[in-house]
Every structure is written in structure tokens, then in C-alpha cells.
Amino acid sequence: MKKHYALICLILLLAVLANAQSTKLSGEFWSRWTMEQSRNAATGDDEILKNYLALERGYLGLETVLSDDVKARFTIDLFSSDAVADGAGIKLKYAYVDFANLLPVADMNFTAGLQKVYFGSIYDWDYSLIGKAPADEYKLANSADYGLSINGYLPSGLGSYALGIYNGEGYKKFGSALKDNTNFAYSGNLRLTPLPGLSLGASLLMNSVEREHLLSDDSINSKYQEQMLADAMIKAVFGPVDVMVEYLYKDIKHSQTLEAEDYSASGIMIFPTLNLSRFIGYDVQVLGRYDIWDESERSDSSKYKLQAITGGINYNFMHDEQGTSKMNLQLNLTNKSYNEDDSATPYADGAKDQLQIMAQLKWRFSNTIN
Amino acid sequence: MRKYLIILLTLSMMLPLVAQTITCSGSTTVLPIAQATAEAFMDKYPQINISVRGGGSGVGIAALQNGTVDIANSSRKIKSKEISAARARGIDPRGYAVANDGIVMIVHASNKLKELSSQQIRDIYTGKIKNWSQLGGENLPIVIISRDVASGTFEVFNEKALKNAKVDASAQMLASNNAVVSTVTNTPGAIGYAGLGYVNNDVKVLVVDGVMPSVTTVQEGSYPFSRKLYMYTNGKANGNIAGYIGFIQGPQGQKIVEDNGFIRLD
Numbered sequence: 262m263k264k265h266y267a268l269i270c271l272i273l274l275l276a277v278l279a280n281a282q283s284t285k286l287s288g289e290f291w292s293r294w295t296m297e298q299s300r301n302a303a304t305g306d307d308e309i310l311k312n313y314l315a316l317e318r319g320y321l322g323l324e325t326v327l328s329d330d331v332k333a334r335f336t337i338d339l340f341s342s343d344a345v346a347d348g349a350g351i352k353l354k355y356a357y358v359d360f361a362n363l364l365p366v367a368d369m370n371f372t373a374g375l376q377k378v379y380f381g382s383i384y385d386w387d388y389s390l391i392g393k394a395p396a397d398e399y400k401l402a403n404s405a406d407y408g409l410s411i412n413g414y415l416p417s418g419l420g421s422y423a424l425g426i427y428n429g430e431g432y433k434k435f436g437s438a439l440k441d442n443t444n445f446a447y448s449g450n451l452r453l454t455p456l457p458g459l460s461l462g463a464s465l466l467m468n469s470v471e472r473e474h475l476l477s478d479d480s481i482n483s484k485y486q487e488q489m490l491a492d493a494m495i496k497a498v499f500g501p502v503d504v505m506v507e508y509l510y511k512d513i514k515h516s517q518t519l520e521a522e523d524y525s526a527s528g529i530m531i532f533p534t535l536n537l538s539r540f541i542g543y544d545v546q547v548l549g550r551y552d553i554w555d556e557s558e559r560s561d562s563s564k565y566k567l568q569a570i571t572g573g574i575n576y577n578f579m580h581d582e583q584g585t586s587k588m589n590l591q592l593n594l595t596n597k598s599y600n601e602d603d604s605a606t607p608y609a610d611g612a613k614d615q616l617q618i619m620a621q622l623k624w625r626f627s628n629t630i631n
Numbered sequence: 632m633r634k635y636l637i638i639l640l641t642l643s644m645m646l647p648l649v650a651q652t653i654t655c656s657g658s659t660t661v662l663p664i665a666q667a668t669a670e671a672f673m674d675k676y677p678q679i680n681i682s683v684r685g686g687g688s689g690v691g692i693a694a695l696q697n698g699t700v701d702i703a704n705s706s707r708k709i710k711s712k713e714i715s716a717a718r719a720r721g722i723d724p725r726g727y728a729v730a731n732d733g734i735v736m737i738v739h740a741s742n743k744l745k746e747l748s749s750q751q752i753r754d755i756y757t758g759k760i761k762n763w764s765q766l767g768g769e770n771l772p773i774v775i776i777s778r779d780v781a782s783g784t785f786e787v788f789n790e791k792a793l794k795n796a797k798v799d800a801s802a803q804m805l806a807s808n809n810a811v812v813s814t815v816t817n818t819p820g821a822i823g824y825a826g827l828g829y830v831n832n833d834v835k836v837l838v839v840d841g842v843m844p845s846v847t848t849v850q851e852g853s854y855p856f857s858r859k860l861y862m863y864t865n866g867k868a869n870g871n872i873a874g875y876i877g878f879i880q881g882p883q884g885q886k887i888v889e890d891n892g893f894i895r896l897d
Contacts, residue, residue, distance in 0.1 A: 328795070368711045418714020418724075457866075458721030498721030582656065582686045584699030 283326045287627040290319040298616040332359045369413035379423040379450035380464045381492035391593045395530045403431030420453040429468045444469045458498040466490040487514040505532040528554035544577040557603035566603035571595040589623045656684035657691020657704035663891045668879045703863040726861045729879045731894035733827040733849035734856040737834040739819045746838040758799030775802035776823035828892025
């Protein structure tokens with residue numbers, strides 16, 4: 262059966278390539294060393310519990326221009342995993358079609374398929390630090406989902422906007438893990454650049470988990486949640502320095518009889534970067550990141566309040582003619598600590614505190630093949 | 632203290648003597664203008680070095696966004712998406728028109744046809760119309776002559792005439808405007824296109840959508856395959872960059888624009 266699927270995919274791919282005006286093949290891969298010191302649950306001592314090399318992740322994508330107004334994109338997410346028999350996994354990350362000029366609004370696209378979810382800084386995040394954007398890190402929103410969206414640019418480069426309807430389940434779930442959820446998720450995202458070097462942004466995402474308040478036998482569905490997620494960010498660039506500040510908020514409501522479990526959580530990230538290229542002649546960045554994420558209002562054993570500090574240095578090299586580096590060497594040191602008073606018992610006495618060092622070689626390529 | 636002030640003053644007086652480099656990259660169409668004007672400007676101001684590279688308009692604009700060039704050469708206007716991305720990085724793109732350009736449709740001198748519509752041109756170049764008799768001409772197969780896909784002239788023609796449709800596989804893709812004019816001159820069924828400045832009396836120039844290409848119709852923008860060529864800088868150009876762009880827009884620079892087969896701004 263797998264052979265048939267592979268054959269069908271190959272035929273579809275060749276058909277698309279044959280009709281495409283141009284097709285771009287691109288890839289991005291992360292080769293990473295991770296060392297992590299945290300509390301050994303058995304001995305109670307702080308020990309190095311992780312120390313390994315891995316090709317953590319890779320993206321392989323095809324972008325085809327089918328006509329002046331229609332562009333299709335297909336990206337697969339490759340990852341190492343010992344949870345699967347072959348030691349590696351593959352997931353579909355994006356598979357969407359962009360239609361320009363479908364609506365009589367300049368610079369507006371209509372997008373259908375498995376696509377980006379524009380929430381928070383997820384798609385402003387260029388991974389100059391190895392860690393994820395806060396909305397992704399604290400699992401507020403999925404970075405991609407099946408849906409329909411309109412997105413575009415404001416005149417005179419004043420910013421961009423996106424409005425979308427999605428499944429609300431993300432791109433990783435499949436089969437039995439895909440919840441029986443008949444409610445869609447709705448999102449809105451606005452970015453403004455009122456002045457060169459100043460970006461302001463806000464996002465809103467309304468989502469739900471599970472299908473109904475009640476299960477089929479009319480008992481309360483304890484897993485049902487209504488989520489309201491919001492984000493505001495500001496980014497300022499002053500010569501070699503840029504600073505991003507992001508605020509995130511989530512409000513969770515459960516089924517009526519479980520109102521006591523309703524909670525809200527919020528967090529803030531401050532992310533300064535110093536670009537040294539104009540001083541030393543090499544494309545080197547020094548970065549810092551401070552995060553606070555407060556989920557202490559929860560009534561269950563999952564409640565916690567996290568503080569994380571990251572310091573990093575990047576050496577970006579092999580620049581193309583656009584000045585974009587094709588390779589990045591990154592070193593990050595992260596310290597995560599949980600506030601004992603505001604966290605549940607499993608976090609007590611620094612039991613889940615963590616010191617992590619990661620070094621990564623990231624490389625990417627992009628070629629137009631016809 | 633006085634010693635340091637004297638050293639500082641001496642160094643500041645020497646600054647104008649230090650060679651300054653202006654970097655520009657981008658459109659291959661603008662490339663000959665940038666190269667020729669850069670040479671003339673450097674002859675006039677030997678302390679200034681201008682480095683010019685091609686790559687295409689998108690490459691030049693991306694390099695400006697990344698802060699790796701002073702000037703992005705572009706054969707099209709910058710897009711809202713590109714301005715937005717640049718502003719988010721603290722770059723404020725400002726455009727300066729440096730020349731006008733018109734792509735002229737030419738056929739063999741013996742061809743009786745006088746005019747084509749944009750749609751007919753698209754149909755010829757995509758292989759839908761294969762014989763001049765389909766357009767009221769002689770019963771003669773059409774020989775399609777085009778520029779190679781790397782050229783800026785092809786880029787304009789592809790955008791304005793073909794609307795990015797694929798050129799028929801039978802087309803001869805030639806490397807220069809002169810080669811196109813020469814081939815059309817010597818091939819009775821041929822149709823080609825070239826910059827207005829390259830066309831001579833050995834070929835027949837066609838009216839497109841009712842407009843005859845001329846310096847006037849290109850300058851006023853009524854000819855359908857006309858456009859302006861731009862240079863983009865980060866913020867309002869100043870210092871030597873303003874000097875260089877002012878030189879191109881001035882009488883000496885515009886003469887070079889004409890010498891390179893393009894049309895002056897006014």
C-alpha cells in the first residue's frame with residue numbers, strides 16, 4: 262500500500278513540476294549537541310542527565326509557481342526520534358496553495374491547506390536563538406494547521422495582517438490522537454511598522470479542546486476547554502542593537518461544573534540582540550533572552566511559574582549575494598528555574614530546575630530547479 | 632590635551648582623502664547603466680570607489696534589507712512586502728528613478744503587419760499562434776526570437792507582455808539585444824524584442840495596443856512595455872551616495888543612459 266502512495270505522490274509531484282513556471286527546492290537542517298544538568302529523581306543529586314549529538318530537525322520544501330497568481334508550497338518536517346522503529350520520523354508541515362488577486366484588494370492572498378498559523382512571534386522568529394518562540398515554547402498555539410486564511414500587506418510597507426479559520430488541532434496530530442473537535446479555531450494577526458526600525462504586533466486566537474461540554478453518556482467532559490489566547494509585541498532596532506519584547510496571555514474555561522479549574526496564564530519575554538559585524542568585520546551576534554511564564558493559577562499539579570535566562574552567541578557565515586548566511590554556528594546557555602511558592606509539588610526544591618548547553622550547526626539551501 | 636586635539640584635527644582633515652566605497656547590486660537591466668556611470672563618476676572623483684554587481688532586482692533589494700549594500704538597483708518598483716520587511720529591520724527604502732526603458736517589438740522588414748495587441752504577442756510567444764497568416768499576414772511560419780531568461784530585458788518582457796507565461800520551446804533565446812536585432816534582420820518570419828535604443832532601420836518596429844514606441848511614449852508611460860529603472864537607498868541618499876545618484880540623474884549621467892540604449896528621464 263505504501264508503494265502505491267509513494268507512486269501517487271511521485272506522479273502528482275511530476276505533474277506539478279511539469280506545469281510549474283518555476284520550482285524552488287529548499288532545505289534547512291539542525292545538527293545539535295545538547296548537554297543538560299538537572300535533578301536525578303532517584304538520587305536527588307544534580308547531575309548531567311543528557312549529553313548527546315543529534316540531527317534534531319530538518320525541513321525539506323518545494324515551492325512551485327503555477328501561474329502569475331497561484332503559488333503552491335509543500336514542506337516536510339524530518340526529525341530524529343527513538344519513539345519510532347526507524348529512529349527517524351517525517352511529518353507534513355505545510356501543503357498549501359496561495360491565490361493572489363482572488364479578491365480585489367492589493368497585496369492580499371487567499372491561502373488554503375496546511376499552512377502557517379500567524380500567532381505571536383512564531384513567524385517573526387528566525388531562530389537566532391536555538392529555542393522556540395514563546396507562543397510555541399509554552400504551547401499556546403500550533404505553528405501550522407489545516408485551514409483557510411487571507412493575509413496581506415498594508416500599503417507603503419506599513420505592515421501586514423492575517424485572518425484565518427483553522428481546525429485548531431495543529432499539524433502533528435493524526436489518527437486517534439486527532440480529537441473529535443467540530444469547532445474551528447479563529448485567528449487574527451496584525452503587524453505595524455509605523456517607523457523604520459519599530460514594529461508593533463498583536464494576535465488573537467480563539468480555540469477549543471475536545472468536542473463538547475458533555476460526553477455521549479451526558480457526563481461532564483473534563484477535558485473540554487475554551488481557549489482565548491492573546492499576544493502583543495514590540496520590536497525596536499537601533500543600529501546594531503535590536504530588542505523584542507513580547508507579552509502572552511491565555512484564558513482557559515472548562516465545562517460548567519468544572520469552573521473551579523478555569524485559569525489564566527501570562528508571560529513576558531525580553532530578547533535583545535547585539536550585531537557585531539560592523540565592529541569586527543564578521544557576522545557575529547551576541548544574544549540574551551529573559552522569559553517569565555506564570556501558570557500558577559492552575560488548580561492541578563501542573564501549575565508552575567518559570568523563569569528562564571538564555572545567553573547565546575552566533576557566528577553566521579557563507580553569505581549569499583543577498584547577504585543572507587547559509588550556515589550558522591550557535592552556542593546557547595539556558596538556566597530554567599521554577600518558583601517554589603507558585604509551583605506544584607513536583608517542582609519543589611528545584612526538582613525540575615535545569616541548566617542546558619546547546620551548540621548547533623544550522624545550514625540551509627535553496628535552488629530554483631526550472 | 633592639546634596634543635590629542637591636534638591629532639584628532641589632523642585625522643579629521645585626512646578623512647576626505649581616504650577612499651570611500653559605495654556598493655550596489657541588483658537588476659541586470661540597470662547593471663550597464665550602473666557600471667558605465669560608476670566608471671565616469673570614479674574618473675571624476677578618484678577617492679570614491681563604486682562596486683557594482685548584478686543578481687536581479689530581488690537580490691539587490693534583499694541585500695539592501697540585510698544592510699549589505701548601499702544601493703539596490705531595480706528594474707521594478709519595490710513591493711509593499713519588501714518595504715515592510717525592510718522597515719522591520721530598521722531600513723527605510725527610498726527610490727530614485729535613473730532611466731526609462733522601453734521594449735520594442737520588431738519583425739523582418741518584409742513583414743506587412745504594422746500592429747499587434749498584447750494578447751497576440753502573448754499568443755505568439757506561448758506558441759498558440761504559429762503562422763503569420765493567422766494574424767492576416769503571409770503564409771509564413773513565425774520564428775520566435777527572445778532574450779535569454781537571465782537578462783533584465785526578458786524579465787520586463789516576461790512580466791509586461793507574457794504575464795509570466797512560459798515561452799514556447801521553439802523560441803531562440805539570444806544573449807544580447809544586438810543579437811536579437813541582427814537575427815530578426817536576417818530571418819523573414821522572425822519576431823523579436825529589444826530595448827528601444829538598440830533598434831535600427833533594418834527591422835520593422837510594430838505598434839503595440841495602438842501605441843508606437845518612441846522616446847515620448849516611453850517617457851510618458853503610454854507605451855505598454857515601458858517602465859522606469861530605479862536605485863533604492865536606505866533613507867534619503869546623502870554624502871557620496873547622493874552625489875553618485877545625482878550624477879546619474881544629471882546631464883552627464885543621462886547622456887550615459889542614452890549611450891547604453893536606454894531613455895533619459897526627461
